[in-house]
Amino acid sequence: MAERKKLKREDYTVAWICPLEVEQIAALEMLEEEHHRLPQPANDHNVYNLGSINGHNVVVAGLHTTGNCSAATVVAQMRGTFPQLRFGLLVGIGGGVPASTDAGPIRLGHIVVSKPVGQHSGAVQYDHGKAEAGTFIRIGFLAPPPNVLLNAARESEVRRRRSSEDPLVTHLRRIDTSKRGLRNYNRPSSDQDHLYEPSYVHVDREKSCKKCGCEAGERVDRSTDDSDDENIYEEDDNWLTVHRGTIASGELVMRDGQQRDTLAQSDKILCFEMEAAGALNDFPCLVVRGISDYSDSHKNDKWHGYAAAVAAAYARELFYHMPVDEVKQCRIWETDVKEMIQNTRKSARAADYTEDLRIKQWLGPADTYINYTSAFALHHENTGRWFLEGSRYESFRETPDARLWLRGIPGCGKTVLASTVIHDLQRCVGSAASTVIFFFFSFSNESKQKLDHMLRSLIFQLSERHQTAKDRLVVEFKEHDDGRKPLHGTALQSVFGQMVDTVQNVTIVLDALDESTTRPELLKWITSFPSGHGRFLLTSRSEMEIEDFLTSWLPSNCAITLENEPVGDDIKAYVHHRLETERNLSRWRSMHNTISDTLVEKASGMFQWVYCQLEELSGCLDKAAVRLMLQTLPLDLNHTYDRILDNIPRSRVPNAIKLLQFLALSNRPLSLRELVDVVATDPNTSIPFDIEGRAAPPDTIVGYCSSLIRLTGQTVKYKQPYKQPGPASAFPYASSVEPVPKSDDAGSELDLEAGSETEYG
Numbered sequence: 056m057a058e059r060k061k062l063k064r065e066d067y068t069v070a071w072i073c074p075l076e077v078e079q080i081a082a083l084e085m086l087e088e089e090h091h092r093l094p095q096p097a098n099d100h101n102v103y104n105l106g107s108i109n110g111h112n113v114v115v116a117g118l119h120t121t122g123n124c125s126a127a128t129v130v131a132q133m134r135g136t137f138p139q140l141r142f143g144l145l146v147g148i149g150g151g152v153p154a155s156t157d158a159g160p161i162r163l164g165h166i167v168v169s170k171p172v173g174q175h176s177g178a179v180q181y182d183h184g185k186a187e188a189g190t191f192i193r194i195g196f197l198a199p200p201p202n203v204l205l206n207a208a209r210e211s212e213v214r215r216r217r218s219s220e221d222p223l224v225t226h227l228r229r230i231d232t233s234k235r236g237l238r239n240y241n242r243p244s245s246d247q248d249h250l251y252e253p254s255y256v257h258v259d260r261e262k263s264c265k266k267c268g269c270e271a272g273e274r275v276d277r278s279t280d281d282s283d284d285e286n287i288y289e290e291d292d293n294w295l296t297v298h299r300g301t302i303a304s305g306e307l308v309m310r311d312g313q314q315r316d317t318l319a320q321s322d323k324i325l326c327f328e329m330e331a332a333g334a335l336n337d338f339p340c341l342v343v344r345g346i347s348d349y350s351d352s353h354k355n356d357k358w359h360g361y362a363a364a365v366a367a368a369y370a371r372e373l374f375y376h377m378p379v380d381e382v383k384q385c386r387i388w389e390t391d392v393k394e395m396i397q398n399t400r401k402s403a404r405a406a407d408y409t410e411d412l413r414i415k416q417w418l419g420p421a422d423t424y425i426n427y428t429s430a431f432a433l434h435h436e437n438t439g440r441w442f443l444e445g446s447r448y449e450s451f452r453e454t455p456d457a458r459l460w461l462r463g464i465p466g467c468g469k470t471v472l473a474s475t476v477i478h479d480l481q482r483c484v485g486s487a488a489s490t491v492i493f494f495f496f497s498f499s500n501e502s503k504q505k506l507d508h509m510l511r512s513l514i515f516q517l518s519e520r521h522q523t524a525k526d527r528l529v530v531e532f533k534e535h536d537d538g539r540k541p542l543h544g545t546a547l548q549s550v551f552g553q554m555v556d557t558v559q560n561v562t563i564v565l566d567a568l569d570e571s572t573t574r575p576e577l578l579k580w581i582t583s584f585p586s587g588h589g590r591f592l593l594t595s596r597s598e599m600e601i602e603d604f605l606t607s608w609l610p611s612n613c614a615i616t617l618e619n620e621p622v623g624d625d626i627k628a629y630v631h632h633r634l635e636t637e638r639n640l641s642r643w644r645s646m647h648n649t650i651s652d653t654l655v656e657k658a659s660g661m662f663q664w665v666y667c668q669l670e671e672l673s674g675c676l677d678k679a680a681v682r683l684m685l686q687t688l689p690l691d692l693n694h695t696y697d698r699i700l701d702n703i704p705r706s707r708v709p710n711a712i713k714l715l716q717f718l719a720l721s722n723r724p725l726s727l728r729e730l731v732d733v734v735a736t737d738p739n740t741s742i743p744f745d746i747e748g749r750a751a752p753p754d755t756i757v758g759y760c761s762s763l764i765r766l767t768g769q770t771v772k773y774k775q776p777y778k779q780p781g782p783a784s785a786f787p788y789a790s791s792v793e794p795v796p797k798s799d800d801a802g803s804e805l806d807l808e809a810g811s812e813t814e815y816g
């Protein structure tokens with residue numbers, strides 16, 4: 056390569072911001088010249104690559120993590136270092152909305168560019184509610200791009216329409232995909248582009264749709280999209296498709312097809328992404344996104360490379376439509392921008408909140424869906440077959456006000472069974488028009504313990520499924536001064552009662568009654584629920600108090616003690632599945648039968664016990680170790696936990712103790728990010744918080760406490776393709792459990808395995 060130029064920091068006028076490595080590489084391939092790195096101030100930790108395109112000097116800035124908090128930091132530091140930057144291009148991948156624009160239906164590998172509409176800037180900002188997972192609330196519009204960029208976007212569109220060859224494709228071909236390291240930028244074939252029905256949920260995030268068993272019948276057939284104008288929108292290797300319109304930016308990954316469609320409709324959103332909100336707060340940017348998924352649970356990384364490449368190609372083209380002088384003259388009037396942002400926020404608050412979101416915020420339902428999906432992820436093909444195919448379940452389904460109580464020892468698989476039943480009921484309700492609503496009580500989450508929490512969640516679920524129930528809730532909302540007065544106590548009970556009255560054939564599944572902190576109230580509510588209005592399926596430990604309440608309420612033969620049932624088959628299926636599918640376990644193939652027989656025999660119905668033994672087995676290095684382990688299996692869960700504690704390496708003990716203390720005493724699951732800080736905290740030393748003491752990378756946290764803790768949440772998006780092997784394979788459950796976004800900041804959540812038996816209980 057020719058000698059690299061060395062310019063001054065003041066010479067750079069355009070920022071190209073891209074968080075992911077796959078996006079940065081694509082950006083570098085688009086540069087005409089690459090320039091010498093320049094020394095940067097000590098307080099600026101960004102990574103910059105410098106270069107030029109068509110006479111414009113460009114700073115390519117990378118982020119360390121996705122999410123708009125860090126985008127804001129990157130932009131602030133970058134503008135300190137390069138004082139003449141005029142505006143930014145936010146270039147990378149994003150999640151599409153399966154809508155249609157002038158350019159046809161949005162598909163994977165297309166480009167979406169922010170475009171102001173009316174008074175809107177073309178980038179709308181979402182914030183999640185404080186309390187719970189997955190609530191997206193619109194809080195305003197972001198700073199609009201400067202005219203010079205908008206003009207460039209318009210001009211490039213016009214030129215492309217009139218030309219016989221697509222200049223974007225020419226740019227795209229700069230990425231030489233015959234090079235080994237750039238192969239991932241090839242376009243996947245069109246039969247890799249699947250859109251599923253919005254309500255059809257992908258259960259296991261670690262697996263592809265194929266492995267996860269997502270059914271082809273649930274895919275949306277979009278061949279008819281084009282029927283009006285045949286062939287106009289056909290995918291073509293020689294032409295890229297660009298959609299311009301509104302892009303939504305938030306701190307949460309959009310991963311839910313139904314929520315995606317609700318929001319997309321209210322604001323005509325074409326794409327969801329995570330960086331613009333942070334960057335655009337006081338720095339005008341154009342947002343350019345290559346579509347790599349459909350913002351639903353079936354996300355995967357197949358399209359990341361190509362989507363990053365098309366976005367970069369589009370960004371490069373813009374430089375051919377921006378006069379260098381005009382860019383230099385472009386001024387950032389910060390006060391104007393701030394004022395504009397404030398104004399748009401005000402008007403958004405006043406008028407544009409959709410009523411649905413306001414009602415949801417007012418009601419504040421805990422997200423119980425996350426418990427359902429993470430429990431269901433642990434089920435296997437034959438889990439619960441003994442129950443689902445039995446006569447008690449059959450009569451439960453056929454009796455309108457049936458009641459069943461599944462009780463059992465801790466760790467016997469109650470919650471997984473409950474989730475399996477919910478799944479089955481949802482699937483086979485069919486013509487009976489039955490509605491299944493559910494709640495999972497949880498020791499480890501303060502917002503899922505009270506009768507009040509349960510009612511809010513059930514009310515919300517009913518309102519989502521039935522218009523009549525929803526109408527009832529809207530009336531209540533209006534009567535409460537449009538949500539300015541809170542709804543609680545007995546009012547919740549009566550609203551729920553009225554809503555149920557409007558709906559036929561409701562099934563209420565309540566898991567882990569024993570984990571409720573308002574047990575007497577809860578049991579009273581259940582047993583005084585008017586008969587004939589719904590059927591109940593309850594699970595809990597066999598405790599005296601619960602039994603006292605339920606005995607006279609339950610018909611005979613409707614309390615099922617799991618220890619007396621053939622759960623051994625479930626355990627066997629579970630053991631087999633793990634032995635077959637996990638790398639560290641499948642290598643003991645010749646011993647599989649011995650392992651399986653021994654574990655099933657000694658489990659006495661305790662899933663949790665089996666789980667722990669399999670964790671330990673997967674750490675065995677040789678056959679002798681496996682044999683020894685099988686000969687010295689701990690008797691019960693307490694012995695098992697003792698042994699796990701004993702096996703924590705001495706060097707990790709201090710931090711393990713600290714982490715377990717925090718997890719045991721916290722009234723909600725903690726995020727990985729919080730636990731990273733726990734490790735760095737020691738009140739007994741002269742530096743109570745030592746930033747250098749943080750564990751890095753964050754997922755090494757899981758390694759401190761072995762199988763005593765478990766990752767149940769994951770909101771860090773696009774990280775997966777770059778995930779190092781290591782913790783994830785040593786702890787196979789580490790990131791496989793939680794398939795929907797959680798409330799917290801970017802990061803995963805950890806639950807204490809020993810303290811909470813919910814996953815298996």
Ligand SMILES: [Zn+2]
Pocket residue numbers: 256257258263264265267269352353
């Ligand atoms: Zn899927």
